[in-house]
Amino acid sequence: MSGKTIQNLDEVAAFRVLPGERLYSADREEILYGWTTDIYFVKTQEILRAMDLAGTPVVAEIFARGEGMLAGVPEVKNLLSAAGVTVWALPEGERFQEKEVVVRIEGPYDRFGIYETALLGILASSSGWATAAAKCKEAAGNKQVVCFGARHVHPAVAPVMERAAVVGGADGASCILGAKLAGQEPMGTVPHAVILIVGDTLEVARAYQRTMPAGTPVIILVDTFKDEAEETLRVAQAMGRDLAAVRLDTPAERGGVTPALVREVRARLDQAGFRHVQILVSGGLTPERIQLLAQAGADSFGVGSYISGAAPIEMTMDIKVVNGRPVAKRGRIPGITPNPRLQKILG
Template sequence: MPRKPRLDPSIFHLPVERMREGYYSDKYFVRTRELLLKDKHRPCVTMQVFGKAHAFLGGIDEAIAILKLCSMEWPELEVRALYDGDEIEPWETVLLIEGPYDAFAPLETLYLGVLARRTKVGTNTRRVVEAASPKQVMFFPARHDHWLVQTGDGYAAHIAGAIGVSTDAQASWWGSEGVGTVPHALIAAYGGDTVLASQKFADLSDPGVRLITLVDFDNDCVGTSLKVARALGRRLWGVRIDTSETLVDKSVVPQMGTFKPTGVTPQLVWNVRRALDKEGFQHVKIVVSGGFTVEKIRSFEEEGVPVDMYGVGSSLFQGRFDFTATVGASRIGGLGRGAACCAPTVSETDHTTPGTAPSDPADKSAY
């Protein structure tokens, strides 16, 4: 089965010279290269990279771009790799590099870090997407980490199945743009009037942009949803419930007693859905956000809560998905000492064992 083409290395905007000189690399890798070059010793090695957890791979195209653009001699390297989005097992080799070690020694810090970061985001996103299925998931964690990670994180989430991301940077690697809703800040800018803020959005924004309004500004999601729906009619695509985990919505107060009432609860969603349906606004979708995890989404789906879309944020940055590498000599002699660097014979009988290559190179491809 044909695989999706890899991303072009130029899309990553890598600081090539800085990376090549070792500015972002662990110092011992930099010194290792310096020593080998001074000794004119060029041992050919096999570097095999693997993760330590069951996961969905991310960052592999970026890792290959680092090798291609930042290694000293890319033509001397042979690289095989799995693909972004591939499901991987603990200790399964995801990236195999063969060639003279001095050509790529300082890059290990970089490609391991890229794989760890993007795999974490992609795996966490895939898990919430699977928990929410067939409901859609929007990727909303941009505010919970440094802005420089947005581009790759957004792509990892996209590969994992998120239908939208919140910033243009997150969508840039596949040529899209961010999505969003009428925010609390805009409502506050119009004196706390959710209807007025939503009307201004409808009047002054691109008609092609979905109008989704946050309805918890007054802590009365039912009342606000109805007011906005009455004012905007079919222009309103959906309402978003984002009630603070420290507050109890007005509509939930009379129903308290048998469940945790704070935040976005199943009861609150049902209250909004029933109120909208009663007045004929069945077309208005319900988006929920605020503290959603795999477990909370799974619970909502098992209870049949009438959510149409989930917005998920900080939980997508949790967990550890470490990668490491083992290096073995392909030939004792080095290129500088008259030995030719050749591609070693690699066992492919057990791809779940550290030190073996991707099990199906015809399917999982060479770069």
């Protein structure tokens, strides 16, 4: 990154978007250049430049409007890496309180002011997703939680969301890029599509075992054609010790996955001598449902929309020092807000 960004309103006016075959998401260069910023930050630059104040040294602080778990810090660092500013932040994965300062930036205003929109968006969305994942993991206790939320959001942000879920405590993610960004390998079984095409769950289970790399756990959906308990026993009896788990994803049209269903499947597996077969549950999970299903005997959980649909935790950036002088808008306290938990990440 060269550090070059939008310079003036003439440049904005001359900017043309050619829809063509492009996706509507911003790419890396568009974000770094400033095309995702709010227009009033460009106007601010114009005014300050005209008054010979664009490079005024300032200290800005970002604080949270609600409590949660912080995520997005590496992106903040990458966004500002060539800006020539000093940055402090809470460590990623730390919990923060309402109104707590999570990031502090010091340097000439024209080196980072254009990025306020992007900085707040990164932290707000990522922290919202991480916080939702943390609630799911807390409900699951020592049982596994995997993020299945990529299908619920735009593909441009799916990996950001799933990485944030891992920061929040999820044990894995199904989105390939999201998992890789989190330093993991993607986790997942197979969709109903393959069972519908093949026409038989057991045939798919056998093909899965033959086709997947050696050592891949055999985890099979058991709600496509038959009663879940009946299909579970059918597959277990045929696969024996080779069956690692069954996945229950009963649709809402059939009542979803209930604690009673989990208890029945668990009991029938145990009675038939298949105590080693675990139960993975997915579909419309919330922390409350996870807790109930875990108590009923579920071993792991694939969580989608609860994490992906989590509301962003609103973030606000205030300038608190200008030319070494404490300042603040009305209602805020001038000067740097003490927070010993902040750690220097740049500069």
